[in-house]
Amino acid sequence: MGNAQKPSRSGVTEKFDAEFDVVIAGYGYAGGASAMVAADNGAKVLIVEKGDVPGGISICSYGAFRCASDRDLAFEYLKATNAGRTPDDVVRALADGMCEMEAYVRKLAAVSGGVVTTTEEYGKGANYPLKGTETFYHTNIELPDFDAAATYPWANGAPGGPITFKVVADNLAQRDVQIWMETEALRLITRDTGDGQEVLGITVRSKTKGLMRIKARHGVILATGGFEGDAEFRQQFFEGLPIDPCCGQRNTGDGIRMAQDVGAKLWHMWHFHGCYGFRHPDERYPYLIRVKRLPDWTPGRERDAKVKMAWILLDRNGRRYMNEYQPYMQDTTHRAMQYFDPATQSYPRNPSMLIFDENGRKMYPIGRPTSNDQGVRLHWSEDNLAEVDLGILKKADSIPELARMLGVDVAAAEQSIKRWNAACERGGDDDHGRPAGTMARIDTPPYYGAPAWCIMTNTQGGPVHNGKQQILDVFGDPIPRLYAAGEMGSSFGHLYLSGSNISECFVNGRIAGRNIMDSVSWDATGQTAPKERSTAK
Numbered sequence: 001m002g003n004a005q006k007p008s009r010s011g012v013t014e015k016f017d018a019e020f021d022v023v024i025a026g027y028g029y030a031g032g033a034s035a036m037v038a039a040d041n042g043a044k045v046l047i048v049e050k051g052d053v054p055g056g057i058s059i060c061s062y063g064a065f066r067c068a069s070d071r072d073l074a075f076e077y078l079k080a081t082n083a084g085r086t087p088d089d090v091v092r093a094l095a096d097g098m099c100e101m102e103a104y105v106r107k108l109a110a111v112s113g114g115v116v117t118t119t120e121e122y123g124k125g126a127n128y129p130l131k132g133t134e135t136f137y138h139t140n141i142e143l144p145d146f147d148a149a150a151t152y153p154w155a156n157g158a159p160g161g162p163i164t165f166k167v168v169a170d171n172l173a174q175r176d177v178q179i180w181m182e183t184e185a186l187r188l189i190t191r192d193t194g195d196g197q198e199v200l201g202i203t204v205r206s207k208t209k210g211l212m213r214i215k216a217r218h219g220v221i222l223a224t225g226g227f228e229g230d231a232e233f234r235q236q237f238f239e240g241l242p243i244d245p246c247c248g249q250r251n252t253g254d255g256i257r258m259a260q261d262v263g264a265k266l267w268h269m270w271h272f273h274g275c276y277g278f279r280h281p282d283e284r285y286p287y288l289i290r291v292k293r294l295p296d297w298t299p300g301r302e303r304d305a306k307v308k309m310a311w312i313l314l315d316r317n318g319r320r321y322m323n324e325y326q327p328y329m330q331d332t333t334h335r336a337m338q339y340f341d342p343a344t345q346s347y348p349r350n351p352s353m354l355i356f357d358e359n360g361r362k363m364y365p366i367g368r369p370t371s372n373d374q375g376v377r378l379h380w381s382e383d384n385l386a387e388v389d390l391g392i393l394k395k396a397d398s399i400p401e402l403a404r405m406l407g408v409d410v411a412a413a414e415q416s417i418k419r420w421n422a423a424c425e426r427g428g429d430d431d432h433g434r435p436a437g438t439m440a441r442i443d444t445p446p447y448y449g450a451p452a453w454c455i456m457t458n459t460q461g462g463p464v465h466n467g468k469q470q471i472l473d474v475f476g477d478p479i480p481r482l483y484a485a486g487e488m489g490s491s492f493g494h495l496y497l498s499g500s501n502i503s504e505c506f507v508n509g510r511i512a513g514r515n516i517m518d519s520v521s522w523d524a525t526g527q528t529a530p531k532e533r534s535t536a537k
Contacts (some may be wrong), residue, residue: 007187007203007211016201016215020046020178022516023202023216025185025255026223028056029502030486032168033509034221034516039175041517043218047177048204050184050250052374053154055165056225057248057458058486058505060370063141063160065105065506066499067118068098070135077132078497085268085493089467094491094500097507102139104506112170114163115142126497127328129300138499141167156371156378157247158293164502182207188220188258188482189213196473197262198480200522217521219481221512222471223505224255226272226459226487237269237461240338240350243454246277246290247370251459255488259463262482263473268493269461273501274334276313276352277455278367281391286376288455289367289392291354296328296498297435306437310360312420313352313452318403318412320420321349323432331496334454351451353406355399355417357444361385367392370457384448393450402447417442458501462489469512481519483512 022038024031027049035045068074074095075088082091106116118139125133141163148155148162155162172179183206190197201215227233228248233256235241245251260266277290297305309325322336337349356366361384369378380387387393396402403413423429424441463471463484470478471489486505 015213017212018046019215019217020044021216021218021521022046022221022513023048023214024221024223024485025202025258026056026225026486026488027054027179027181028058028223028225028486029164029168029505030058030488030509031221031223032172033506034223034485034513035177036171036175037510037513038221038517039177041514043517045175045177046214047179048183048185048202049179049181050254052182053152053372054169054179054181055152055155055161055372057228057251057372058502059152059155059161059165059372060157060247061161061164061502062158062499063162063164064138064499064502065101065140066098066497066503067101067137067139068095068135069137070132071096071099073132073135074098075132077126077130077135080130080132081128081495081497082492083494086491087466090465090491093467093511094504094507097510098136098500098503101503101506104510105139105141108167108171109141111174112143112167114167115144116140117142125298127296127298127331128495129298133298136497143167154372154374154377156369156376180204180206183209185224185254185258188262190262193480196477196479198522199262199482215523216481217523218519219483219516221483221485221516222255222259222463222488223485223509224488225251226462227251227253227256228456228459238272238338239270240334240340240347240454242350243272243274243334243456244288245456246287247372248458249286249373255484256462259471259479259482259484262479264463264471264479265474265476266461266489267464268490271460271493272334272456273331273458273460273496274454274456275330276333276337276354276452278392278450279453280378285378286373287369287371288453289369289378289380290330290455290457291452292364292366292368293330294325299327302435303437305435308363308440309434309438310363310366310440311354311356312416312442313354314408314413314416315349315352316408317348318409318416320416320431323429323434325434325438328496328498330457331498334456337454351453353408353413353449354452355402355442355447355449357442357447359444360440360442361448388448393448396447396449397445399447402449406449406451458487460487460490460492460496462487465489465508467511468515469508470515481516481522483516485509485512
C-alpha cells in the first residue's frame, strides 16, 4: 500500500464505524483462543480475518498440543533451547501454560464430543536431551465421525489440524464473538500520549463493507501469524536465498508492520521452522512441497531411529554435505543449506539434489503438499510416479544419466553414491552421523531425483512481547492496549520444540485474552493517564 492510500492511525474525534471491547486480527488457533477468553471475561469481541477461509496455517498443522507435567523442568528446557534470546518471564509463561494445557484441551474438546488422548513420552521427552526434556508429552483430540474434507475442503495438511480447528470453531460458536471474513486489518488507530502511542482501535478493509474504523475499547490483539507470504521480509531477514513457503501465502507480516508503525521492537526475525522440498513445474501452484515428515529422534538415542529415509542430498557440485535426517529434520535441516560460498558468489546447497532409487520410490510418498486456500489442493501419489509424469521428479536408468539431468558433476555424484552405499554396508555414516537405522542403499535402477530447495513452514519472528503478551516498544515499555498472540512474535528464538507453536497459540492467546480485559476502557472517562516509562533504556 502506497503512502497516498495509507489510512490515518490518529484522531480520537473522528467517527468510528463500529465499536467492540476487543478486536482480534487473525483467525487461526491464536485468534480463536484469545477470543474465547476475552469473551468469557465479558468482552464484546470481533475477529477480523483477511482470507476467504478460516484457519490460517494453524489448520495445516498436526494439531497435537505439546504439554508438560512439571513447570520448573519445562522452564529449564525451554530456556536452554532459546539460547538467551527470550526473557525469563516469557519462557516461564509458556512453561506454566504447557502444564495447564492438557486440562484445557479436555475442556475444549468436550464441547465437540472429542476424545482426548495423551502420548506416553515420559522418559523419552522432547527433541533434545537437555535438562527438563522428560517432562514433555503430547495431547491429541479425536472427533468420531468428523469428515475434515467435507467440513474444510480447502485445508490440505495433517489430519489433526482440522480437528483442532473444528473444536476451536465449536467453542467460539457458544460465545458472543463476531467473525468478519475477507476483512483485512490495515493500521492501528492511536493517539499520542506525549510519550508514545496508545491504541484506540483499528482500520480494516472489508470486502463487503469497505474501509472501516473500528473502536477497540480495551485493545487490539494481533494474531496475524508470520511473514511466510511476504517476499520483501524474506529477502531482508533470511540468509540462504531463496527461501519460500509451503503454505501461508496470506501471512504477509500485516501484524508486524502495524506493530512497527506504533514503535514496536522486533525479535527472532531470522528464525523459521523449515526443512527442504520441491518446486511444482506449474508456476500457478503457489507453494513449495515439503518432503515426507519422518519420525523425530533424540540425540544419544540414535539406535531408536529405525525408519528408513529413502534419499540423500548432494550439493550442486555432486557432494554430500550433511545428515539429511537430523533429530528434528522438519525444523533444522534448512540451516546447512543456507551456506554461501564467497569464492563462487553462490549458494551451492540451495537447491540441493535429492536422489533415491527404485526401492526408495516404493517406500512411501516422498512429498507432502500443504495449503489452506480455496482452489489450491495438490495430492502426492502413493507410488511417486505421478510426480515423475508431472516433471517434479526426474527419472533415469543410471546415476550418470540422472546427474546430467540434474546438472551436477557426474564423477562427483557417482563417487558420492558409491561412498554412501559403502557406509550403508558398514552400518554407519562416518561422514555426517546419520543414524544407521535410517540409512538405505541407493543401488537399484531406475533412479530418481529433483532439486530440493530451502523451505519454510512458519516464521517465528515479530514484535517483542512480555509475559503478559503486551507488545513492547523499542525502549522495552508496553504499548497501551496492544497485545500479541501465536506465531506473530513467537517466543522461540533458537531451537523449536515439536508441537509447541500449537500450544503457544493457546497459551499466549489465553494470556492475551485475559490481560486485555484487565485494562481500563480508554473511553471510560474520555481520556487516559499518560503512559509510564521505565528509566532504564
